[in-house]
Amino acid sequence: MGPAGPSRRAGPSTCPSVGGARQNEPMTDSPAFTEIGDQAAYADAVTTAVQAAAAYYGDGDSALDDDAFDRLVRGIADYESRHPDHVLPDSPTGKVAGGAVVGDVPHTVPMLSLDNVFSAEGLSTWAAGLERRLGRPVEAWSVEPKLDGLAISARYRDGRLVRLVTRGDGTAGEDVSHGIDMILGLPERLAEPVTVEVRGEVLMTHAQFEAANTARTGAGGAAFANPRSAAAGSLRAKDRPYRVEMTFFGYGALPMDGTEPGLAQRLRELPHSGVMEAVAALGVQTSAATPAGTAVCATVVEVQEHVDRIAGLRGELEFGIDGIVVKADLAADQEAAGLSSRAPRWAIAYKLPATEKITRLVAVEWNVGRTGVIAPRGVLEPVEVDGSVITYATLHNAADIARRDLRIGDHVTVYKAGDVIPRVEAPVVHLRTGDETPIPIPERCPRCDDEIDASQQRWRCAKGRACHAVASVRYAVGRDQLDIEGLGENRIDQLVEAGLIADFADLFFLTREQILDLDRMGEVSTDNLLAAIAAARAKPLNKVFCALGVRGTGRSMSRRIARHFVTMDAIRAADAESFQEVDGVGPERATVLVGEIAELAPLIDKLVTAGVTMTEPGVPLPTPADADASAGTTVAVELPLAGMSVVVTGAMTGPLAELSRNEMNELIERAGGRASSSVSARTSLLVAGEKAGSKRAKAEKAGVRITTPEEFATLVSAFV
Ligand SMILES: NC(=O)c1ccc[n+]([C@@H]2O[C@H](COP(=O)([O-])OP(=O)(O)OC[C@H]3O[C@@H](n4cnc5c(N)ncnc54)[C@H](O)[C@@H]3O)[C@@H](O)[C@H]2O)c1
Numbered sequence: 056m057g058p059a060g061p062s063r064r065a066g067p068s069t070c071p072s073v074g075g076a077r078q079n080e081p082m083t084d085s086p087a088f089t090e091i092g093d094q095a096a097y098a099d100a101v102t103t104a105v106q107a108a109a110a111y112y113g114d115g116d117s118a119l120d121d122d123a124f125d126r127l128v129r130g131i132a133d134y135e136s137r138h139p140d141h142v143l144p145d146s147p148t149g150k151v152a153g154g155a156v157v158g159d160v161p162h163t164v165p166m167l168s169l170d171n172v173f174s175a176e177g178l179s180t181w182a183a184g185l186e187r188r189l190g191r192p193v194e195a196w197s198v199e200p201k202l203d204g205l206a207i208s209a210r211y212r213d214g215r216l217v218r219l220v221t222r223g224d225g226t227a228g229e230d231v232s233h234g235i236d237m238i239l240g241l242p243e244r245l246a247e248p249v250t251v252e253v254r255g256e257v258l259m260t261h262a263q264f265e266a267a268n269t270a271r272t273g274a275g276g277a278a279f280a281n282p283r284s285a286a287a288g289s290l291r292a293k294d295r296p297y298r299v300e301m302t303f304f305g306y307g308a309l310p311m312d313g314t315e316p317g318l319a320q321r322l323r324e325l326p327h328s329g330v331m332e333a334v335a336a337l338g339v340q341t342s343a344a345t346p347a348g349t350a351v352c353a354t355v356v357e358v359q360e361h362v363d364r365i366a367g368l369r370g371e372l373e374f375g376i377d378g379i380v381v382k383a384d385l386a387a388d389q390e391a392a393g394l395s396s397r398a399p400r401w402a403i404a405y406k407l408p409a410t411e412k413i414t415r416l417v418a419v420e421w422n423v424g425r426t427g428v429i430a431p432r433g434v435l436e437p438v439e440v441d442g443s444v445i446t447y448a449t450l451h452n453a454a455d456i457a458r459r460d461l462r463i464g465d466h467v468t469v470y471k472a473g474d475v476i477p478r479v480e481a482p483v484v485h486l487r488t489g490d491e492t493p494i495p496i497p498e499r500c501p502r503c504d505d506e507i508d509a510s511q512q513r514w515r516c517a518k519g520r521a522c523h524a525v526a527s528v529r530y531a532v533g534r535d536q537l538d539i540e541g542l543g544e545n546r547i548d549q550l551v552e553a554g555l556i557a558d559f560a561d562l563f564f565l566t567r568e569q570i571l572d573l574d575r576m577g578e579v580s581t582d583n584l585l586a587a588i589a590a591a592r593a594k595p596l597n598k599v600f601c602a603l604g605v606r607g608t609g610r611s612m613s614r615r616i617a618r619h620f621v622t623m624d625a626i627r628a629a630d631a632e633s634f635q636e637v638d639g640v641g642p643e644r645a646t647v648l649v650g651e652i653a654e655l656a657p658l659i660d661k662l663v664t665a666g667v668t669m670t671e672p673g674v675p676l677p678t679p680a681d682a683d684a685s686a687g688t689t690v691a692v693e694l695p696l697a698g699m700s701v702v703v704t705g706a707m708t709g710p711l712a713e714l715s716r717n718e719m720n721e722l723i724e725r726a727g728g729r730a731s732s733s734v735s736a737r738t739s740l741l742v743a744g745e746k747a748g749s750k751r752a753k754a755e756k757a758g759v760r761i762t763t764p765e766e767f768a769t770l771v772s773a774f775v
């Protein structure tokens with residue numbers, strides 16, 4: 056096949072994301088497809104699809120992203136429905152793996168694919184259809200994440216893992232037993248000496264993918280384009296000079312020859328959920344071990360709730376999911392529904408929008424942040440990912456660019472899910488034309504042309520913060536720091552250019568005349584600005600500290616530091632060890648903090664001279680008598696949230712309606728708690744307001760206590 060990347064023309068009918076092929080508007084449950092006009096275009100499309108599928112299931116290196124592939128196959132299906140007499144024998148429609156792969160190890164029971172729906176409506180239509188076929192309601196549905204890896208059959212004999220086989224064409228797969236010791240979650244020995252076939256997905260977590268790419272490029276190989284192809288490629292490869300790690304999650308089990316009759320019968324009669332419990336009891340990791348979990352629902356409405364819940368968790372998961380799988384739970388229902396040649400009729404994949412697309416890396420910008428850090432950012436040919444159009448994606452640092460061997464003009468895989476910042480995952484190396492050029496790496500600071508300090512992974516301008524003073528001042532006067540209104544970017548620029556300020560401490564020394572002298576500055580606005588600056592002097596230590604913009608600290612870390620040390624003097628005197636007493640500060644961050652505070656000494660001195668507050672009100676100063684008892688402990692005991700980790704989600708109501716999220720966090724900390732942004736097993740309390748989504752679901756699952764904003768307001772009323 057010609058390298059038909061989605062952003063490059065490869066004939067109008069086979070290249071889904073460029074002009075030429077008309078895209079149908081997606082309706083609720085019939086997503087866009089590539090319109091195929093004539094028989095020649097149809098033949099072309101079949102060839103492209105079969106080659107893409109062969110690459111995808113083979114070494115994982117398809118030229119198309121999943122979205123592009125799926126549109127193409129839907130276009131082929133559409134054409135075939137209009138021209139049944141044109142259907143080619145190698146058409147991918149209706150076949151497992153598009154008919155593009157073969158294997159030589161037969162499966163006793165076919166390993167099938169799944170049919171898809173794309174909306175709540177599609178789900179209920181499918182469920183109704185299934186119930187019609189059965190002639191009775193489905194009593195129970197199981198709901199689990201659709202893991203984005205590759206299907207594997209793991210055969211255990213007398214409790215020992217003896218064979219791993221890929222899905223292949225569904226009837227026979229490839230033996231990949233050499234990969235047995237690369238896969239976490241698939242033990243070489245079960246808890247009991249049973250003979251059984253376990254089926255599930257092998258995938259790479261984001262971390263395993265990064266590690267695999269480091270190992271591979273380190274050994275001189277080309278980077279894998281994405282975690283799925285990395286898993287597929289690594290599992291099939293033999294004799295690699297490096298080791299990679301993958302993860303297994305089981306989603307099925309069945310008897311095989313030699314299975315003890317009692318167990319065989321149980322596996323045939325148990326509901327899907329019961330089979331999965333049995334598999335987990337044998338020591339195999341199952342979908343239940345993912346944060347998405349598994350659920351058994353009585354109604355389709357309930358199923359939809361879990362679908363939404365899992366979809367909401369997507370961005371936080373450590374691995375990719377491309378949908379949610381819904382199955383009729385009872386064995387009798389599955390038996391009665393039966394299978395089509397491609398997929399079971401008792402299960403469906405509720406597909407989620409693709410989180411990964413292939414697009415082109417057009418340029419790389421190097422930006423200097425407020426702390427002087429110089430970071431590269433990829434400029435992309437615009438591409439829609441998970442509901443938004445992406446034009447920029449993070450690239451971390453220069454070492455990372457070198458490690459991934461990225462080049463300008465490369466097709467790259469871009470990942471974005473939920474709120475995460477889009478990132479460039481890897482180049483799609485086999486789509487290179489030879490016209491790609493190296494990414495220019497700056498030798499001097501792109502902002503001020505000073506030297507670059509490249510001693511750390513994250514490069515910095517040798518001038519440090521001074522390089523981008525405007526950005527530092529802008530941050531310092533922001534709402535959550537000193538909250539000085541009337542200082543926009545232009546005004547700060549003006550002040551810096553006029554030589555009136557070099558950092559935000561200089562603001563406190565501005566005279567009325569100096570401000571009045573500025574362009575477009577009248578008496579009233581001058582007085583307002585001076586009043587805002589004066590008010591900033593009285594801000595508590597946590598805000599002043601936050602305003603410093605110390606690397607590795609934000610609003611909530613600044614509050615924790617201020618509460619812990621109580622005075623700026625104590626912060627300045629602290630060594631790395633004392634910093635580690637602060638919740639959430641590890642050895643690495645502690646070292647950065649000490650270095651940063653030393654670097655900021657002249658600025659802090661200036662703030663002291665300016666009369667800015669250097670203590671945290673409401674926290675008693677440690678007296679010599681309780682010097683070794685930690686300062687906060689004695690008070691904290693009487694605080695209503697002492698020792699509690701609290702998460703806020705949804706819209707606040709009642710007495711808390713007006714509070715911003717940051718103000719809520721401040722409130723939590725005043726009341727002795729610790730504000731956190733994500734729910735985990737360590738969360739003590741979730742304040743769930745209206746429209747609370749995935750966090751609420753996660754808290755329910757983890758058994759975390761949940762309150763309404765009103766109940767919470769009563770609990771902390773003394774501090775509101
Ligand atoms: N980019 C390309 O060139 C290209 C080529 C071919 C296929 N594809 C992609 O592959 C997909 C179609 O592939 P498919 O037919 O292999 O399978 P599928 O992903 O549509 O669905 C079936 C598979 O889902 C997996 N699965 C995950 N969680 C599961 C669970 N809990 N229960 C049961 N199964 C679970 C299994 O591996 C199973 O084989 C499409 O999304 C398509 O975009 C892409």
Ligand SMILES: [Zn+2]
Pocket residue numbers: 423500501502503504505516517518522523
């Ligand atoms: Zn600079």
